[in-house]
Amino acid sequence: MDLSTFPRIPLGTWPSPLDDCPRLSATLGATVLVKRDDVNGLGLGGNKLRKLEFTLAAALAAGADTIITFGGVQTNHGRLTAAACARLGLRCELVLTRDVPLTGFAYDRSGNVALDRLFGARVHVCDTDEEAAYTAGALATASSVTLPVGGSSGLGVLGYVAAAQELREQLDGRRIDRIVCGSGSGGTVAGLAIGADIPITAVSVSRDAEGTLGKIEAAAGLAAEELGIDEPKLHHVDVDDSALGDGYGLPTDEVWSALRLFARTEGIVLDPVYTGKAAAALVTGVRPGETVVFVHTGGVPAVYGYAPDFVVEAGR
Structure with a gap:
C-alpha cells in the first residue's frame, strides 16, 4: 500500500532488526525470529x-x-x-x-x-x-x-501497515508460518494484519479473546477509512488469551519464566506486561518445526516499575 500521501515524521530507526535466535529456537524446537522494535532509538524504543x-x-x-x-x-x-x-x-x-x-x-x-x-x-x-x-x-x-x-487511531495503525511492508522486505521470500505479537489497544496487530497476509497470533494482554478481537477489528476499520479501502476481513488473525492471567499488568509465573528464557538464551529483555505475556503464549503454544516471527514491541523500562518482583524473579 502506498503510504507516501500521509504526513509522516521520522522518529524511529528503520528498519528495526530482524534477529535470528538460534539458542532460543533450539530450546523451543522451532525457528524463532525476533523483530526488534524495542531497539529503535528515541525514548528507549518501542512499537x-x-x-x-x-x-x-x-x-x-x-x-x-x-x-x-x-x-x-x-x-x-x-x-x-x-x-x-x-x-x-x-x-x-x-x-x-x-x-x-x-x-x-x-x-x-x-x-x-x-x-x-x-x-x-x-x-x-x-x-x-x-x-x-x-x-x-x-x-x-x-x-x-x-x-x-x-x-491506536486510524492514522496510528498505519505505522504497522508500514512495519508489515518492512518485514516482508526483510524476509525476502523466506517462508514463515505465523507472526506472534502482544495485543492491548489493537492497533499494532491491526496494522500488521492489513499490511501482510500472514497468519497472526495476537496474544491478549488485557481482556479476553473476544474483547481483544473487537479492539483489533475496530482499529483495522479506522485504518481502512484512512486508506480508503474496504474494511478488512481478519480471517488470518487468531487471538490467544491463554497468558492473560488475572488481567492487565499482572504477570504470571509463566511470564517471568519467559522473561528468563529470552534473556538467558539470547540476551533479549522482555517486559512483564506485553512482550512477556506474548512470549509466554509462544512458549506454551509453539508447534514443532514451525518458523515464527515474534514482534518485540518494547516496554522494557516497565520492568523497573515491577522492581520488587523483578529482583526476585531475575535471580531464579
Whole structure:
C-alpha cells in the first residue's frame, strides 16, 4: 500500500532488526525470529514510535502545540509520546489511570513514570476512567490534539501497515508460518494484519479473546477509512488469551519464566506486561518445526516499575 500521501515524521530507526535466535529456537524446537522494535532509538524504543510518526505529523500539520494522551500508570505509549514531544518541541500532558491494582514506590514513581517526567511531560494520575476523561477535557484547548490509548487511531495503525511492508522486505521470500505479537489497544496487530497476509497470533494482554478481537477489528476499520479501502476481513488473525492471567499488568509465573528464557538464551529483555505475556503464549503454544516471527514491541523500562518482583524473579 502506498503510504507516501500521509504526513509522516521520522522518529524511529528503520528498519528495526530482524534477529535470528538460534539458542532460543533450539530450546523451543522451532525457528524463532525476533523483530526488534524495542531497539529503535528515541525514548528507549518501542512499537508506539511507528504510530506516533503518523499521528504527530498530523497534529503538527493541524497547528497543535500540545498533545494529550492516556494510559495506565506504567504506559509505554505515554513514555514515547513524551519523548517524541520533547524532540518536536510540543507540550505533553499524560492522563494516567490506576487500572492495575499495584502500588508502591517502584510502580508509582519508577520505570516509565520517571521517564515521563524526565522527558518533560506533565503527569496527571487519576483513579477512574471518568476522572481521566474529565481531566483530559479540562486540559484541552484550541491548539491541543488528543490521542487515544495506545495511539491506536486510524492514522496510528498505519505505522504497522508500514512495519508489515518492512518485514516482508526483510524476509525476502523466506517462508514463515505465523507472526506472534502482544495485543492491548489493537492497533499494532491491526496494522500488521492489513499490511501482510500472514497468519497472526495476537496474544491478549488485557481482556479476553473476544474483547481483544473487537479492539483489533475496530482499529483495522479506522485504518481502512484512512486508506480508503474496504474494511478488512481478519480471517488470518487468531487471538490467544491463554497468558492473560488475572488481567492487565499482572504477570504470571509463566511470564517471568519467559522473561528468563529470552534473556538467558539470547540476551533479549522482555517486559512483564506485553512482550512477556506474548512470549509466554509462544512458549506454551509453539508447534514443532514451525518458523515464527515474534514482534518485540518494547516496554522494557516497565520492568523497573515491577522492581520488587523483578529482583526476585531475575535471580531464579
